[in-house]
Amino acid sequence: MADYVADRPLQETSSWPLYHVSESLEEHGIRHCITGDAIIGILGYPLVICEFYLAVADEQLEDARSVVLQQGFQASPVRDIYVDKDARVSPLGWPGYRLVMPCASVFPGVMLVPASFWHMDLSESSLSTNTFLHDSTRCRFPKRLFYLDALIDVIVENALNPGGNQRISRYFKMQYHYLVGCIPPDILLSLPPEDKFFVDLYGKPLPPKTRKRVSLNRQRIRQGLMNVEEAWKSIPKKALRFEEIEINRKALNSR
Incomplete structure (x- = not known):
């Protein structure tokens, strides 16, 4: 179908x-x-x-x-x-x-x-x-969800094992952001827990270290080493605060 x-x-x-x-x-x-x-x-x-x-x-x-x-x-x-x-x-x-x-x-x-x-x-x-x-x-x-899972796998691999070709890494990230923007929210709810966690956080303006932790936690959830609640708790609150600051800054600049 x-x-x-x-x-x-x-x-x-x-x-x-x-x-x-x-x-x-x-x-x-x-x-x-x-x-x-x-x-x-x-x-x-x-x-x-x-x-x-x-x-x-x-x-x-x-x-x-x-x-x-x-x-x-x-x-x-x-x-x-x-x-x-x-x-x-x-x-x-x-x-x-x-x-x-x-x-x-x-x-x-x-x-x-x-x-x-x-x-x-x-x-x-x-x-x-x-x-x-x-x-x-x-x-x-x-x-769509099969393709999205594959893109997340590639992005996570590149994040946890840096040093690969940066041109191709940027291409995969671009594909990921376009794809997420084209998938209705109700379909994204059908993602497995580890991918849902990744999608909820990866698109946010987070510091580089926190973004890498999102990738690491996604893998840990998949491997059964932590649950989603533990993964969220491990994200520094100041990193989420950074997101709020970025949103406010962009709002001010758009006026």
Whole structure:
């Protein structure tokens, strides 16, 4: 069952050649799903697709590349960006492959990225439960809360293990904030306790140390090492007071 739909048929959009790549992967049995800007745009945020990201089951990444090449795409003229999983030395920050349409220099490229890099479980059972085929197409999308949980996982990992590629970290954070803003509050209530705790606090103007503690507590709740009440109590009251000060400052500046 579709978790969300576009406001018009995908076939009528200028980005259909990109979406059609997902259909091709689906037809060849490649476990994947669309991620990134394309999702945020469908959810209603006026975001231009700069790159078309596809999370692909790690063991099928090479097969996915072959399928896309068969569709008339070609390898990006930039240096190959397939690197080790953490992508710390990649010039573009992304492991995987970037493929482009011939003679379309201004058209977005297709990025095939290992699903593990997005913290997405694309096993057969998870794929059937947490993704869906978009209405009237065979384009595969992640359900909103599944995608949100994956983004939170990436953000938490980067917060607790700093030193990775900052460009990609900023991209994931941007995706997170856009996505949270597009999900109705009643649906956010369905999040597991650790993710609800994270969402309630992460978007607030907190000091860096407190923001890192939010990430740490999210993991501790997930691991059963503390409950939500204990996690909230561990957040310094002065940090929450900092939030009030920031809100008041912004209100004064807007006058």
